[in-house]
Amino acid sequence: MVSETLQAPAEALARARATLESVLDPEIPVLNVYELGVVRFLEASGARARVGVTPTYSGCPASAVIRREIAAALRASGFDEVEVVEVLSPPWSSADLTPAGRRKLEAYGIAPPARLTQRGDPFGKPRRCPRCAGTDVECVSEFGSTPCKALYRCRACGEPFDYFKCL
Amino acid sequence: MSARAEYVLRLADTSLVLAQQLGAWVGHAPAIEEDLGLANVALDLLGQARLFLAYAGELEGRGRTADDLAFLRDPQEYRNLALAEQPNGDFAQTIVRQFLLDAYQQELFAALVSSQDPRLGEIAAKAARETRYHVRYSGGWVVRLGDGTQESHGRAARALIELWPYTAELFDADPLDESMAQARIAPSLAALEPGWRAAVGAVLSEARLECPPPAAFRWYGKRGEHGEALGHLLAEMQYLKRAYPGAEW
Numbered sequence: 001m002v003s004e005t006l007q008a009p010a011e012a013l014a015r016a017r018a019t020l021e022s023v024l025d026p027e028i029p030v031l032n033v034y035e036l037g038v039v040r041f042l043e044a045s046g047a048r049a050r051v052g053v054t055p056t057y058s059g060c061p062a063s064a065v066i067r068r069e070i071a072a073a074l075r076a077s078g079f080d081e082v083e084v085v086e087v088l089s090p091p092w093s094s095a096d097l098t099p100a101g102r103r104k105l106e107a108y109g110i111a112p113p114a115r116l117t118q119r120g121d122p123f124g125k126p127r128r129c130p131r132c133a134g135t136d137v138e139c140v141s142e143f144g145s146t147p148c149k150a151l152y153r154c155r156a157c158g159e160p161f162d163y164f165k166c167l
Numbered sequence: 168m169s170a171r172a173e174y175v176l177r178l179a180d181t182s183l184v185l186a187q188q189l190g191a192w193v194g195h196a197p198a199i200e201e202d203l204g205l206a207n208v209a210l211d212l213l214g215q216a217r218l219f220l221a222y223a224g225e226l227e228g229r230g231r232t233a234d235d236l237a238f239l240r241d242p243q244e245y246r247n248l249a250l251a252e253q254p255n256g257d258f259a260q261t262i263v264r265q266f267l268l269d270a271y272q273q274e275l276f277a278a279l280v281s282s283q284d285p286r287l288g289e290i291a292a293k294a295a296r297e298t299r300y301h302v303r304y305s306g307g308w309v310v311r312l313g314d315g316t317q318e319s320h321g322r323a324a325r326a327l328i329e330l331w332p333y334t335a336e337l338f339d340a341d342p343l344d345e346s347m348a349q350a351r352i353a354p355s356l357a358a359l360e361p362g363w364r365a366a367v368g369a370v371l372s373e374a375r376l377e378c379p380p381p382a383a384f385r386w387y388g389k390r391g392e393h394g395e396a397l398g399h400l401l402a403e404m405q406y407l408k409r410a411y412p413g414a415e416w
Contacts (some may be wrong), residue, residue, distance in 0.1 A: 058293050059186075059214025088218070089289035091296060122299060141200035142304055143207035151200075167296050 009045040012079075016044035019077040020051070026065045027146045030108045033066060037096025040087040049079040052087040057147035057167070094148075094167045106130045110162040111137075111152065124166040129154035131161060172226035173246065174347045175287070176236070177389045178275075179219030180247035183237060184397070185268060186212035187404050188255055197258055204304055208265070211297040218290045238408035242397045249388030250333035252397040259312050259322035264330055266305035267367065271337050273298045274362045278354035287352065306370045313374025324376055331379040336387055337363070343389075 020039060025031045033039050033053070040052035051070055055063035067084045074082045094113035097105070102112040109131065114124025128135050134156030141151040149162045168176075189209035196202040220233035250268060255261045276298055279291035312323040340348065340356040347353035371378050386392060408414060 055214070055293075057211055057214060057297060058218060058290075059210035059212070061210075088293055089285075091289070091293040093296075123303070141203055142300070143200070143204040145203075147207055147210055151203075165300070 012044040012046060012049070013042070015077060016042055016049045016051075016074060016079065019073050020070060023066065023069050023073050025062060026069070027062045028105070028108065028110065030104045031097075031101050033070065035098045035101030035104065037098060037101070038063075038066065038092060044079065047079055048081040049074045050083045050085070052085050054087045054090075054092045056092050060147045062146070092167070094164060097164070105164055110149065110164050113164045113166045116166055122166070126152055126161075126163045129157060129159065129161060131159050132157040168227050170343055170346055171284070171352060172223050174343060174353060175219050175223040175226060177246040177248075177343075178287075179216045179223055179236070180245050181251045181268070182212040182219065182272075183216035184245070184247040184251040184400065185265070186210070186216060187400055188251070188261070189265070191255060192261065201258075205261075208301050208304060211294075211301065215290065215294045215297070218293070222286055222290070234408070238405045242393045242401055243391045245388075245393060245397060245401070246391060247388050247397075248333070248336055249386045249393070250330060250336065252388060252393060252400065253330060253333060254396050256326065257322055259319065260326040260329070262305055262308045262312065263323060263326040266302070266309045266370065267330060267334055269298060269301040269305050270363055270366045270370075271359070273302050273366065274359040275354070278359060282353065283351040302366070309370050309376070310374045313371070313376040320375065323374065327371075327376055328379050332382040332384040333386060335382065335385055336389065339385065339387075341387065341390065 020042065021032050021034060023033050025033070025036050028036075036056070038054050038056060040054050041050075042052075043050040051074070053063075053067055053070065057063075063086075067086065071082050071084045095116075097112065105112045107130075111126035111128070111130045114127065116122065116124050125139070126137055129137055129152075132154060134154045136155040137152050138155060139150060140153050140160060143149075144151045144162055148164055148167070150165050151160060152163045153160045186209045189205045189212070192205045193202055193209075196205055216237070217233045220236045224231040224233060224236055248268070250264060253260075253264055272294070276291040276295035280288050280295060282288045282291065309323065312319040314320070338356045338360045344353065344356055348355040368378060386394075388397075
């Protein structure tokens with residue numbers, strides 16, 4: 001085992017980053033915390049790691065779970081001193097989802113958030129059904145199974161689907 | 168408790184009491200979509216309350232956590248707006264109360280973003296994004312009820328008449344509000360009123376509901392004056408924490 005004092009800071013950071021990439025959103029278990037866009041900073045050196053995580057919605061129960069899981073994963077990968085801080089500013093936005101995250105969402109059956117322009121509709125709607133790619137969709141419920149989603153239905157294939165809301 | 172901590176408690180308690188009220192609809196709403204809608208709004212409000220309460224506890228400096236403040240204060244120590252604690256009543260009553268307060272929080276949070284207190288500013292910035300969805304939801308229902316059947320219109324109109332007197336407190340600045348506005352920690356309440364009136368007026372007119380006339384009635388929940396309903400609400404909300412001291416989730 002390599003002694004901690006001999007590890008280069010870059011190695012610690014790479015290891016911490018790789019660890020965080022393995023931490024998935026508990027409600028949408030195809031997105032890791034980077035793809036979800038909730039990691040605001042990461043510092044790691046030696047056996048210490050410090051992570052800033054921003055909540056998606058301020059009351060989302062998954063946020064606390066994500067912070068706990070990040071801490072546990074870092075400890076499991078050899079960091080003895082782990083600090084996970086809640087960061088509020090800048091507030092999380094659905095625009096923080098990475099392009100890879102958006103692709104994974106759609107493949108998982110959740111329509112990714114609309115790309116909003118500066119002016120106009122601040123809410124947006126799904127571009128297409130994630131199952132059949134039909135564009136004739138209707139809103140069933142503005143609120144879904146988690147704070148970040150609304151429920152839609154595709155008029156072409158008749159299937160209901162989740163839509164990741166714009167925030 | 169410092170003036171600022173007390174002001175933050177006002178923000179926290181209005182959101183917390185509303186969250187608890189909406190939570191009581193879970194399993195009882197007219198349709199599952201409304202169950203989900205009310206629960207989701209409640210969850211946002213609860214999250215906002217937690218952020219405000221944690222900050223109030225830090226400002227107070229006596230080591231009280233958000234949980235301590237939520238579960239171990241008596242009704243007279245609560246600083247929520249009286250409108251928030253008015254009983255759920257029927258669905259129309261809940262929706263009208265929610266809309267009047269959603270529209271208020273929309274104005275309040277938008278202004279609070281530029282507070283001289285950066286912590287309040289960042290909580291408000293987060294909350295403001297969520298509040299857009301709350302206003303759209305409750306406002307949409309006010310229109311459907313008001314411009315719906317004779318029965319739904321009557322219920323919405325009754326709720327509006329019953330709740331309207333409590334809206335005076337929203338813009339009635341007391342010495343604490345004034346000192347916060349002077350320090351630019353909070354916006355002046357008078358400055359929020361035109362935006363609120365415009366937003367509420369637009370929805371009411373689309374809903375074919377009449378804006379009730381101003382009333383002389385004043386009740387200051389934000390100064391700890393509360394009715395019986397808050398006691399019942401807190402008794403249910405605080406039961407577990409008080410019956411099992413030290414219990415943690």
